[in-house]
Amino acid sequence: MKSIIVDKLYKRVEERGVVCVGLDTALEYIPEHLFEGRSNVEAIVEFNKQIIDATNDVAACFKVQIAYYEALGIDGMIAYKETLSYLREKDAIIVADIKRGDIAATAKQYAKAHFEGDFEADFITLSPYMGMDSIEPYVPYMEKGTKGVFTLVRTSNKGAEDIEMLKTEDGRDVYKVVGDKLKAIGDSIVGDCGYSAIGGVIGCTHVEEGIEIRKRFDNMFFLIPGYGAQGGKATDVAMYLNNGNGGVVNSSRAILLAYKKQEGREKEFALCAREEAIRMRDEIREAVENI
Template sequence: MKINIMDKLFSRVEERGVVCLGLDTALEYIPAHVFEGRCEEEAIFQFNKEIIDATLDVVACFKVQIAYYEALGLKGLMAYSKTLAYLREKDAIIVADIKRGDIAATATQYAKAHFEGDFEADFITLSPYMGMDSIEPYLPYMETGSKGVFSLVRTSNKGAEDIENLDTIDGRKVYTIVGDKLTEMSKHMISDCGYSPIGGVIGCTHVEEGREIRKRFNNMFFLIPGYGAQGGKACDVAMYLNNGNGGVVNSSRGILLAYKKEGRDKEFALCAREESIIMRDEIKSEVESILRNN
């Protein structure tokens, strides 16, 4: 029997903590010695492989941002495909950060491209701002329990105020309407862990909204950006979780470039592991503090 992907992610968080490691690998992130005797494609994959091997048991999942690979053309996409294949080989949970947002036949092809074949992932990110029919073509994969999506709802960037935070005629914010519609769409797909396969991208930089968002979208699993480089702290993140679960917290540069803090180029993978553990434990400590005080 195939394991429901949301139940699997929930279990990984229970076992390994909430860290989602972003493999947003730019060439300039890779230490010089990794390039020795390797072309760019091979160097990217080798860097990713060593990071994966060093962190597999201390992170819940890996988010691979396709733009970093697309920017390098075919060689970049080959490194992307190899990275996904290696993650599958290691039974890691993959979030492909592709942010697609089209409708009908086009969206059906995007679903096939990123839920099957060379670019197969467990979860993908989507933008719902063309409407809910931009999500519908992905439903057949989610209804089997084998795949999931994280749809943009309340993002961590400054420009989120331009549209997502606007008031509507019924008094709700735009992002609240989006979240409500996603909740309605997925209510028949709640898994054993209590969450649907339609998760939400919820940035942790809007601290004043955190508790309300978590309460309103109680059956929505969150992919939480904004930690670290964008200003989000462990205490901010904790309020977006449900007793330490119900979400994963992404960090990309903060983990990938941890080796630069002390000039430990040769130990870049070990530094990534150490940084992941620090992040995991800081968030866990804040969650425990909240539970003690409630």
């Protein structure tokens, strides 16, 4: 099966760089002037729209973390829906960060909820640690070519050591077993670019493993957290890419809150976000060139 959406993402990285803008929008991130004459929902959506408009041509994709919207109840989910709708209007590639990890009939409903209807996205994040039957219900959508997933494999948080680094009987780390199984499923759903519709969430904070991970999961497109606030550097990120492609690097607060680092630029928050996205893109490009 051919994956059209992975080819589209690969092309976006070629054209625009590896930046994935994280729309993890909390009310406290929004400049006060945006609340004038607007409800909280309207302020969130307006903030997101201006960020999207300012960064769309320098970002490969946008990751929308659903928790920030769920926390605000029904109003938050309306803002989530409207944000996704606006991203689709702009032909942006959407990664819905939902991290679902259930099985059977429940997983089918999650797939329907986030690959169709009001909350439709191009990619969603999944947790495969209940087993591969938690991934299988999403495969029919991927086989159509227009949907993909990023599955947790080697994450950037400290607690990853608790499970992901445990040794199995054959000596492999648990995350390698999981990644190998995911790769086997994804090998049948590949784009012309050579990458699978089943991508991996691979944190860039484990630099000693970077080269091995990239080689082991050679046709897996990576969603890479950990850059910036969690300690990952551009030189670290470069090891998880293939000649500057094969992955996107998420940044949320550093982009959304860039205006707070520059006094008096609250009303230029979107321009500040653009400047930070460009700085990040160029820093990673330079690191790739210097490998």
